């Protein structure tokens with residue numbers, strides 16, 4: 283056991299896979315000697331050298347194009363897009379090329395690659411460096427979408443993503459980079475498409491993702507003091523989606539609340555709600571309620587950003603109001 | 608003969624006759640594809656390379672079977688030139704289950720990994736960075752494979768082109784960027800929207816590359832520059848960019864008659880048709896015309912047979928709809 287920050291876990295997860303498999307290579311802007319702008323890759327350059335940990339120009343299309351071309355010819359690249367907002371300048375490579383080329387070629391090509399990126403708000407960076415883009419990725423057939431919420435999961439899900447033969451968008455909540463936890467020693471390998479029940483309750487099921495998970499847990503603690511017992515489920519991967527766990531937990535409590543950092547329209551909770559109402563409608567004891575960032579560009583000022591992104595307080599009051607009405 | 612023996616080297620003339628055959632095959636295939644479009648056998652769209660065959664034939668002749676081709680939506684010729692049989696290509700155009708990708712890709716996405724055809728890409732410029740990635744993989748794994756990436760004159764003004772050129776240059780990647788300059792984008796002349804006269808070649812210096820221009824209607828000239836560039840890439844000397852001057856005889860796609868082009872421009876380029884020019888060259892070099900007549904008849908028969916085989920293919924079955932979204936073969940996104 284060692285205490286590790288979320289950002290240290292990223293480097294450990296990548297290093298674990300690079301040690302195991304020579305075909306794993308890593309590329310991105312400022313990722314080499316500099317160790318990444320969020321210091322998520324410190325030590326990789328020193329251990330694996332400039333041929334396996336490669337600094338690139340500021341060319342997001344080239345970075346992801348190169349990752350794609352390398353993955354279809356025998357390598358297993360991990361590419362970094364510094365801020366997830368920057369997916370907008372290379373979305374063609376992600377959405378049109380990487381996601382579709384296996385299907386279009388009738389399975390002739392595979393794309394075992396991981397694209398990791400700093401996602402979401404909380405750092406007062408304003409509307410172009412704070413977006414939660416998991417819903418952008420989720421809506422494209424052919425992409426897997428993984429969003430860890432703690433250091434241990436970062437390592438295990440990174441390993442699972444690198445070993446997976448499909449392209450994985452791996453979104454790291456920037457707000458969690460400094461969070462710490464005790465992480466087991468040795469190799470950690472997790473499974474994609476497995477949601478985790480982090481807390482069991484009898485009254486309501488709260489489903490959260492990424493940076494919203496610790497907030498949902500804190501809210502559940504407060505609600506418990508007020509006599510409302512919540513189950514908290516960490517989705518962990520939007521594609522593949524573990525509906526078995528989610529449906530079971532929703533049916534058990536009869537209520538579903540989603541906590542989403544993405545803006546409201548077409549957020550992942552909308553899809554979840556739709557599946558739950560189709561498949562577990564008669565187990566529900568009340569409306570499904572989505573707690574999301576509103577449909578606005580994120581403001582920079584701390585006072586405003588804190589109002590926009592779901593807070594522990596908003597989660598508590600929303601759930602309490604709905605449960606008591 | 609044991610299988611470890613290398614194939615016998617083609618003689619100088621045999622090599623040229625083979626390049627001629629390749630050009631004739633590409634031409635006749637495309638002409639048939641056009642007819643099949645008019646007859647509504649080919650649905651959707653198609654982009655023909657009629658007039659540009661010397662490029663596909665010349666470059667493919669300079670490549671090894673293990674090298675990689677990255678083509679655009681105008682990719683029938685590049686696919687066939689690497690040795691992909693005609694039947695699955697016709698069948699793909701027709702949306703049949705015996706198609707190269709069982710009908711799941713269509714005309715614009717021809718891919719045959721076993722022939723080194725690593726895809727045809729329909730978003731302008733996207734495949735230049737992807738070709739860089741394949742070249743990076745060869746470099747990293749220490750193979751001597753090279754990637755050849757074809758694109759049009761209109762593709763030099765999109766960002767991915769510039770990102771890829773710089774990227775390939777700084778990493779010294781074994782990739783050849785090959786611009787087929789047919790003067791036109793879809794319906795607009797590229798010179799009207801491009802800051803330099805030679806859309807690709809004039810940009811080469813910006814990436815520390817030599818400016819190379821070649822007559823794209825002369826298969827021998829194409830073969831020669833391609834061979835040099837490929838040899839350089841194989842030797843670890845980095846990327847090259849080649850701009851070949853050529854012309855498409857037909858419209859941009861489908862049944863486009865190409866009426867936006869001046870008549871005298873088309874007439875001038877028809878005089879430079881690569882295939883009759885190459886044929887006369889062979890005759891001058893002493894190749895027997897009867898041999899060429901036999902070869903041409905042989906190609907016609909191949910096209911006929913392939914057309915019939917493709918037409919006989921069934922429509923793809925429903926089981927294909929959800930197949931191969933993912934690497935495990937499934938289309939499932941939830942449990």
Ligand SMILES: Cc1ncc(C[n+]2csc(CCOP(=O)(O)OP(=O)(O)O)c2C)c(N)n1
Nearest residue numbers: 681729730731759760761762789791792793
């Ligand atoms: C990003 C993008 N923009 C526009 C198009 C539509 N489009 C398809 S082909 C084409 C013209 C391309 O011209 P050129 O690069 O010269 O190639 P050619 O068709 O002449 O071979 C255009 C504009 C596209 N496919 N992708």
Ligand SMILES: [Mg+2]
Nearest residue numbers: 759760791792
């Ligand atoms: Mg053109």
